[in-house]
Amino acid sequence: MDFTGKNVLITGASRGIGKATAMAFAKKGAKVGINYRSNDEDAQKTLAALPGDGHQLFKRDISQKIETKALINDFVKEFGQLDVLVNNAGISIFHEIDQVDFDHWTNAWKKTFETNLFAVANLCYWSAKAMMKTGGGHIVSVSSRGAFRGEPTKPAYGASKAALNSMSQSLAKKLAPHHIYVGVVAPGFTETEMAKETLTPAERENLLRESPFKRMAQPEEVAHAILFLASSEAAYSSGTIIDVNGASYLR
Incomplete structure (x- = not known):
């Protein structure tokens, strides 16, 4: 896979899967736009680590509707055109129905869907408009x-991702005549910096038992699947959802 001359925008790219994906694209010759919401220090570190030249930071809170249009406009203004959009940013809030009050419950649903679904839908809208002008x-x-599989301790997260899958497959059909290809990567629990910092030994042990490989996914493994779906070789795989979960959940 060669992305020389391609311009790639990745949301939530200062850490974790987004950072690994930015590194992978840059190593393949792409110019990368790193979107992040607030962590200036991590964003600057990621930018500095990318091989090649021409990469840029884009600080925007994509949960705000107006910011999604501004992000795409800023990117196109700086890079000329948008070839690949990677919707990586997401949040996860614990809200167990038998443990939380109603305000916590409704707030968790609102915030989760604002970032995990509505922001993605809006970015897809504006990026598709931009891509239509440049051939796909x-x-x-x-x-x-x-x-x-469901998320009993954070049902809004599971629901938002299920809706994301459905929306992506609908867009794959609608955008195919415009030569815009849409794909989804569905990881299991991934061993990011945040996971290493926050998991207790017991939680880590439980996660390791979920996969017959007895380990968690690495960010670079998820990035590899993302690059495949963003490649010209994967055009006929549009609409695909690739599982990257170490056989921890089969469907």
């Missing part, structure tokens, strides 16, 4: 195995 492109979104 690729949209790849990061979902989760939780869309299929």
Whole structure:
């Protein structure tokens, strides 16, 4: 896979899967736009680590509707055109129905869907408009195995990712005549920096038992699937959802 001359925008790219994906695209010759919401220090570190030249930071809170249009406009203004959009940014809020009050419950649903679904829908809208003007492109979104197996402690997260899957497949059909290819990667639990910082030993052990490989996914493994779906070789795979969960959940 060669992305020389391609311009790639990745949301939530200062850490974790987004950072690994930015590194992978840059190593393949792409110019990368790193979107992030607030962590200036991590964003600057990621930018500095990318091989090649011409990469840029785009600080925007995509949960705000107006910011999604501004992000795409800013990117196109700086890079000329958008070839690949990777919707990676997402949030996860615990809200167990038998444990939380109603305000917590409704707030968790609102905030989760604002970032995990509505922001993605809006970015797809504006990026598709931009791609139509330049002959096409690729949209790849990061979902989760939780869309299929359920998330009892954070149901809004599972529901938002299930909706993301459905929306992506609808767009794959609608955008195909415009040569815009849409795909989804659905990871299992991934061993990011945040996971290493926050997991207790017991939680980590439980996660390791979920896969017959007895380990978690690495960010670079998820990035590899993203790059495949963003490649010209994967055009006829438009509408595909790739599981990257180490056989921890099969469907």
